[in-house]
Amino acid sequence: MNKYYEEHTLNDTRETFGRTICEADIIFHAGHTGDFFPHHLDKEFCKKQPFKKRIAHGTMTFSIGIGLSATSINEHAMTYGYDKLRFPKPVFIGDTIRTHIEITKKTDYAKNDKFGLVVETCKVLNQHDEVVLYCEHILLVEKKHDEL
Amino acid sequence: MNKYYEEHTLNDTRETFGRTICEADIIFHAGHTGDFFPHHLDKEFCKKQPFKKRIAHGTMTFSIGIGLSATSINEHAMTYGYDKLRFPKPVFIGDTIRTHIEITKKTDYAKNDKFGLVVETCKVLNQHDEVVLYCEHILLVEKKHDEL
Amino acid sequence: MNKYYEEHTLNDTRETFGRTICEADIIFHAGHTGDFFPHHLDKEFCKKQPFKKRIAHGTMTFSIGIGLSATSINEHAMTYGYDKLRFPKPVFIGDTIRTHIEITKKTDYAKNDKFGLVVETCKVLNQHDEVVLYCEHILLVEKKHDEL
Amino acid sequence: MNKYYEEHTLNDTRETFGRTICEADIIFHAGHTGDFFPHHLDKEFCKKQPFKKRIAHGTMTFSIGIGLSATSINEHAMTYGYDKLRFPKPVFIGDTIRTHIEITKKTDYAKNDKFGLVVETCKVLNQHDEVVLYCEHILLVEKKHDEL
Amino acid sequence: MNKYYEEHTLNDTRETFGRTICEADIIFHAGHTGDFFPHHLDKEFCKKQPFKKRIAHGTMTFSIGIGLSATSINEHAMTYGYDKLRFPKPVFIGDTIRTHIEITKKTDYAKNDKFGLVVETCKVLNQHDEVVLYCEHILLVEKKHDEL
Amino acid sequence: MNKYYEEHTLNDTRETFGRTICEADIIFHAGHTGDFFPHHLDKEFCKKQPFKKRIAHGTMTFSIGIGLSATSINEHAMTYGYDKLRFPKPVFIGDTIRTHIEITKKTDYAKNDKFGLVVETCKVLNQHDEVVLYCEHILLVEKKHDEL
Numbered sequence: 005m006n007k008y009y010e011e012h013t014l015n016d017t018r019e020t021f022g023r024t025i026c027e028a029d030i031i032f033h034a035g036h037t038g039d040f041f042p043h044h045l046d047k048e049f050c051k052k053q054p055f056k057k058r059i060a061h062g063t064m065t066f067s068i069g070i071g072l073s074a075t076s077i078n079e080h081a082m083t084y085g086y087d088k089l090r091f092p093k094p095v096f097i098g099d100t101i102r103t104h105i106e107i108t109k110k111t112d113y114a115k116n117d118k119f120g121l122v123v124e125t126c127k128v129l130n131q132h133d134e135v136v137l138y139c140e141h142i143l144l145v146e147k148k149h150d151e152l
Numbered sequence: 153m154n155k156y157y158e159e160h161t162l163n164d165t166r167e168t169f170g171r172t173i174c175e176a177d178i179i180f181h182a183g184h185t186g187d188f189f190p191h192h193l194d195k196e197f198c199k200k201q202p203f204k205k206r207i208a209h210g211t212m213t214f215s216i217g218i219g220l221s222a223t224s225i226n227e228h229a230m231t232y233g234y235d236k237l238r239f240p241k242p243v244f245i246g247d248t249i250r251t252h253i254e255i256t257k258k259t260d261y262a263k264n265d266k267f268g269l270v271v272e273t274c275k276v277l278n279q280h281d282e283v284v285l286y287c288e289h290i291l292l293v294e295k296k297h298d299e300l
Numbered sequence: 301m302n303k304y305y306e307e308h309t310l311n312d313t314r315e316t317f318g319r320t321i322c323e324a325d326i327i328f329h330a331g332h333t334g335d336f337f338p339h340h341l342d343k344e345f346c347k348k349q350p351f352k353k354r355i356a357h358g359t360m361t362f363s364i365g366i367g368l369s370a371t372s373i374n375e376h377a378m379t380y381g382y383d384k385l386r387f388p389k390p391v392f393i394g395d396t397i398r399t400h401i402e403i404t405k406k407t408d409y410a411k412n413d414k415f416g417l418v419v420e421t422c423k424v425l426n427q428h429d430e431v432v433l434y435c436e437h438i439l440l441v442e443k444k445h446d447e448l
Numbered sequence: 449m450n451k452y453y454e455e456h457t458l459n460d461t462r463e464t465f466g467r468t469i470c471e472a473d474i475i476f477h478a479g480h481t482g483d484f485f486p487h488h489l490d491k492e493f494c495k496k497q498p499f500k501k502r503i504a505h506g507t508m509t510f511s512i513g514i515g516l517s518a519t520s521i522n523e524h525a526m527t528y529g530y531d532k533l534r535f536p537k538p539v540f541i542g543d544t545i546r547t548h549i550e551i552t553k554k555t556d557y558a559k560n561d562k563f564g565l566v567v568e569t570c571k572v573l574n575q576h577d578e579v580v581l582y583c584e585h586i587l588l589v590e591k592k593h594d595e596l
Numbered sequence: 597m598n599k600y601y602e603e604h605t606l607n608d609t610r611e612t613f614g615r616t617i618c619e620a621d622i623i624f625h626a627g628h629t630g631d632f633f634p635h636h637l638d639k640e641f642c643k644k645q646p647f648k649k650r651i652a653h654g655t656m657t658f659s660i661g662i663g664l665s666a667t668s669i670n671e672h673a674m675t676y677g678y679d680k681l682r683f684p685k686p687v688f689i690g691d692t693i694r695t696h697i698e699i700t701k702k703t704d705y706a707k708n709d710k711f712g713l714v715v716e717t718c719k720v721l722n723q724h725d726e727v728v729l730y731c732e733h734i735l736l737v738e739k740k741h742d743e744l
Numbered sequence: 745m746n747k748y749y750e751e752h753t754l755n756d757t758r759e760t761f762g763r764t765i766c767e768a769d770i771i772f773h774a775g776h777t778g779d780f781f782p783h784h785l786d787k788e789f790c791k792k793q794p795f796k797k798r799i800a801h802g803t804m805t806f807s808i809g810i811g812l813s814a815t816s817i818n819e820h821a822m823t824y825g826y827d828k829l830r831f832p833k834p835v836f837i838g839d840t841i842r843t844h845i846e847i848t849k850k851t852d853y854a855k856n857d858k859f860g861l862v863v864e865t866c867k868v869l870n871q872h873d874e875v876v877l878y879c880e881h882i883l884l885v886e887k888k889h890d891e892l
Binding site (some may be wrong): 045047048 | 323324
């Protein structure tokens with residue numbers, strides 16, 4: 005699955021498996037991050053909030069949404085960062101999410117001409133095809149001619 | 153701890169407790185996200201990699217780094233998103249991280265004048281005071297005069 | 301949040317956030333403690349028991365009830381012990397609990413006059429305001445004059 | 449609870465406590481094994497599959513089914529292996545399973561006459577008494593006369 | 597293993613298996629209770645504290661110490677409460693704990709003469725046979741003559 | 745990755761990523777299965793046992809070993825069962841395991857001629873290339889001509 009910068013094609017897309025978000029996931033994530041805010045963990049409190057129900061942590065939707073895409077390793081690429089991480093809709097217990105990925109940008113990497121930057125626009129979608137998370141995943145990818 | 157937009161002061165800083173990252177944290181996060189890449193979980197594989205050691209998932213450093221700051225609720229604020237999420241240095245098993253937060257920007261919110269945007273620049277630091285994660289946390293915060 | 305013995309006031313009260321107890325919490329606690337008794341884990345068995353439903357472990361209600369109160373550190377205090385831990389009502393899956401804390405006693409500490417004992421009476425309440433756990437948390441708290 | 453080879457009696461049976469399988473168990477097992485296939489984790493995907501619902505991992509039914517029997521240690525016995533592991537019916541979220549164990553075979557151990565082989569036929573049953581897992585657990589058990 | 601009040605004998609003792617407390621246990625318990633105080637989770641902070649090392653949560657030592665004893669069910673008994681819960685020594689990562697239990701008291705139960713109270717004094721010991729937790733577990737146990 | 749019975753080739757092999765087994769994995773698996781035997785969890789007890797160290801649960805080596813191979817779905821295949829599951833060597837904390845898979849047998853399926861049986865011999869290997877688990881994974885695989 006190893007792909008050089010040159011082998012990444014603009015507008016290529018892929019989509020991950022889906023995963024149903026459970027109460028247990030929220031308990032897990034609260035427990036791992038220490039964020040026990042009642043918006044995520046207190047059913048009674050949430051009844052009085054705009055969404056009426058417990059909502060997933062944004063950091064969890066991000067971690068699972070990105071994790072879903074971690075199925076094959078590209079040894080020529082590494083994560084440079086993420087831009088414009090947004091949460092347009094909440095994720096509720098019982099929602100099923102999947103991640104849609106599109107290559108939306110390729111640019112040179114100013115600091116080192118052996119690498120280029122590839123931007124994968126990630127949209128995490130729920131079962132109603134609504135975007136619940138948007139971000140731009142920037143990858144630092146080795147260039148092929150490098151090896152000459 | 154409720155604070156309106158007007159009550160947020162530029163350059164105000166705070167720092168969280170620290171937390172030592174354990175092997176168990178990496179196992180946990182792999183298990184919760186499904187990212188079992190050998191960079192995080194395979195000691196033998198890592199011996200041949202640049203860092204020589206297993207490294208924490210970026211999504212985990214982000215989740216825990218932000219989670220550390222979730223100690224008191226501000227009912228007038230909600231997360232709008234995160235910008236420029238970067239991972240300048242890896243986090244290794246045994247490192248102790250904490251989050252330094254500074255209010256670096258306040259602007260109007262174009263879509264709704266009852267709210268303003270507050271940017272908290274978050275730096276997750278390790279025990280050597282090196283930045284292992286940088287991001288700009290954008291908060292949507294209610295304005296006070298709203299209530300008039 | 302540092303408070304000396306002298307700064308603790310009898311009858312002062314505080315109340316924690318709430319937290320909804322999930323099936324996952326019981327699975328977690330069974331897994332962490334090794335107590336897999338069917339009263340907690342076997343729906344069919346429980347149908348024939350007085351409460352008809354699976355009930356939370358007492359040690360879990362205690363751990364979470366006390367954990368809910370761990371939001372700010374007082375460097376001058378440490379736990380001395382707990383007295384009269386009782387479980388007046390069971391906790392069921394889906395119940396939301398919170399902890400009500402009242403300072404009910406202050407006494408000298410016989411073994412060391414630089415410290416005093418402060419008793420916090422903790423009541424864990426469910427969403428119907430019923431007491432599901434009662435205990436007296438004894439804190440060993442440094443006295444102020446100590447520092448002179 | 450220590451029993452020598454000679455003290456194991458053909459056709460002796462025992463049955464374990466029951467345990468209700470939860471959504472959290474599946475999340476846990478996926479997280480621990482890395483098997484995030486949608487048959488176990490994606491409610492929407494499963495709606496279009498023969499069973500219509502998420503099903504437990506076979507390795508989990510095996511691990512919990514055998515784990516249920518781990519209540520007392522026999523210092524004279526150790527696991528030699530398992531044969532004919534089969535999964536006649538799926539386990540769904542909410543099912544309550546228990547393990548029925550019968551000693552079905554005793555034979556000499558060719559490689560070392562100080563030990564014998566005892567076969568425990570394990571049937572994991574659900575609340576409808578249907579077999580959801582079958583296997584033959586082979587134990588290597590010390591012989592008594594050994595000690596002479 | 598069912599035993600009536602009359603069948604409990606003063607000064608009877610039993611001892612559980614041992615269990616080595618790991619870093620993972622502390623992570624788990626912090627995650628389950630929400631108590632992320634640096635005394636338990638921050639190696640650097642602890643270097644400057646009296647014990648120099650991270651210490652287990654008291655509620656964890658209690659939960660695991662009591663959990664270790666949950667190996668066989670007595671249908672005639674239920675937990676009434678715990679008295680004098682104390683933590684004479686800290687538990688560190690790598691310590692191995694086990695629980696020593698002695699029946700130290702039997703009394704009538706004033707509210708219902710069909711039951712009696714049995715007190716089990718529980719001492720959780722580390723590998724150096726030091727008491728790390730002391731408590732008196734009060735059990736409400738059915739009387740035999742009841743059935744006449 | 746969909747492959748019919750006819751597309752499976754005898755002696756084809758593949759190998760999974762590796763994964764380092766941690767103390768946390770053993771804690772996890774004990775907690776999920778309820779098997780808290782001291783062979784897995786009590787460092788002091790193990791010092792007096794033949795292996796001197798805590799060993800992984802056989803059911804865990806099996807679950808993780810098989811889980812490592814769950815990277816791509818073949819919609820034409822399902823697990824029929826496992827035969828000859830054996831544990832030739834123990835797995836210790838810190839060992840790194842991976843799974844080697846070879847197609848060793850293909851036969852007709854007596855009960856339904858639309859399917860065939862494919863046997864994958866799985867060997868879980870440690871970092872010294874020693875076999876720590878052996879089993880024969882039997883898959884029920886749809887035949888191609890079926891679709892005609």
